[in-house]
Amino acid sequence: MLLVHKILGLSFVVMAFFAEYFLIVYILSGTLVKDPASNQIFAATVIPVSIPIMVGLALFGWYAFKGEYLKLRDKR
Amino acid sequence: MSKIKNKGIYAVILASSIGTLIEWYDFYIFGALEPIIAQKFFPAGNPTLATLAALATFAAGFLVRPFGAIVFGRLGDLVGRKYTFLLTLLLMGGATFAIGCVPEYSVIGMAAPIIILLLRLVQGLALGGEYGGAATYVSEHCDAKERGFYTSFIQTTATLGLFLSLSVIYLTKLLVGAEAFSDWGWRIPFIISVLLVGLSVYIRMKMQESPLFAKAKSEGKTSKNPLKESFGRKANLKIVLLALFGATAGQGVVWYTGQFYANAFIQKTMLVVDDQRIPLMLFAIVLATPFFIVFGRLSDKIGRKWIMMFGILIAVLTYRPIYSAMLNLSDVKSKTELTEKTITETKNTVSANGDSIKINIVSKSYSDNSSLKEITKITGSGAKAKTELKKEFMLSSSGWWTLMFLVFIQIFYVTMVYGPIAAFLVELFPTRIRYTSMSLPYHVGNGIFGGLTPFIATALAVSGALNGLWYPIIIGAFTFVIGAIFLSNKIDEDVSD
Known part of the structure; x- marks a missing residue:
């Protein structure tokens, strides 16, 4: 089980960085929202909101990689 | 925890659920009436207004809610559950009532969309604080073995709030008529909220603080x-x-x-x-x-x-x-059209600024008893003519x-x-x-x-x-x-x- 947690944990860390990169690229290129006003507002709200979420995902992945959630489950 | 008696638990659930239901109702009516609100407060053709409208949709819809969770969550853990979710209810109800009273863009100009945006932000903030308080409050009153059952009543409120908002809008439209509804009747669902909030505040005021939080507070463990x-x-x-x-x-x-x-x-x-x-x-x-x-x-x-x-x-x-x-x-492509039942109508009118308007309505019927109405509206004539096509499927x-x-x-x-x-x-x-x-x-x-x-x-x-x-x-x-x-x-x- 620890190996599964480690593999998934590492994938979440990598996924967090790639997801944020592609989200920013897509939003800034205007692919996601066509209307210019909506696009600007969408970017202005989604980018700052998504950054802490992706940091959270990377952190979650790191904790999973270290086996912290196995310890937590044993404790509960 | 099992020592906490379930006596009066339904009063606790009622007090929590009604308030949460009203908060969802308040939040949803704005979304459901967005096309009318856009027309009254964010008229098309002005880029600043378009930005404000998008901000009201995106920011208040999702950005502000986690902030509300942080602000009111903190308050709930410091001051208590009861007073915090009373405050969120008052903020939500006050903002909703106020939206129903704001004069239109044509009356007070730029102030109208700005006020609407601010009120929508207050709504999002209040919603962020409400749910955690209600769920915590109910769960801290009930028996451990039935916690899922009792808290599930809180869970129904989000869906029932949508039901209530759609019902009130639908009934108001039926009562006042479609034209009066888009003129002034849309304000009624917002204004009604003040009665619902008043009732909910009255019920919540009578409730005691959560026993677990009160105990933690008296022991200095908060x-x-x-x-x-x-x-x-x-x-x-x-x-x-x-x-x-x-x-x-x-x-x-x-x-x-x-x-x-x-x-x-x-x-x-x-x-x-x-x-x-x-x-x-x-x-x-x-x-x-x-x-x-x-x-x-x-x-x-x-x-x-x-x-x-x-x-x-x-x-x-x-x-x-x-x-x-x-x-x-x-999907009409997969249906058999009954061409002998196709009806075509043409209406000619003149707009307020003197442009000619031609409306073509083609009603098509299909063998499975469904129908499609294609409405083509042509405003003006010659090279400057503007064509709009609207389809309605029955x-x-x-x-x-x-x-x-x-x-x-x-x-x-x-x-x-x-x-x-x-x-x-x-x-x-x-x-x-x-x-x-x-x-x-x-x-x-x-x-x-x-x-x-x-x-x-x-x-x-x-x-x-x-x-x-x-x-x-x-x-x-x-x-x-x-x-x-x-x-x-x-x-x-x-x-x-």
């Missing part, structure tokens, strides 16, 4: 800094992250797909007329709502995790077949029932995922920081992951009607993997720590 304890300490932060990625993110997308994207899909992609769409949504909601309580109850017996995970998994696996079946119902009786069933299935999934989640979140965190710790993952999951569903799915659907479903499918699958592997199915009976 947190001095709930934000630091919730998110600044690794031991708690890793549980917050697990709750978000292993439960609330997937729950949010299943909820928003089942209720809001389904509604938007029927309206914008299938082009079904409002007179069929609104009753259909109301009917599906009424049929599915009791299952929130069924699954809440079931989670007390078999645990929370697998009910929620199964709901997410089955949603991920069946969304595409469900939406494909929905689309087929309105389902056959069997088509209506099939579509209602397909929406019901999606809301049924919502009840599986959403029914046990309040009890699940409450059991993850200690009393001293429960309000703060559970509110944030809930509102990030629902407000951001869930709240983005209609926008992202609609944007993705440009390349194909069913492509919008990839967003909830991917997020749902992601949550299922994390939840199935990382979450425990064990019920934490003692939440008095």
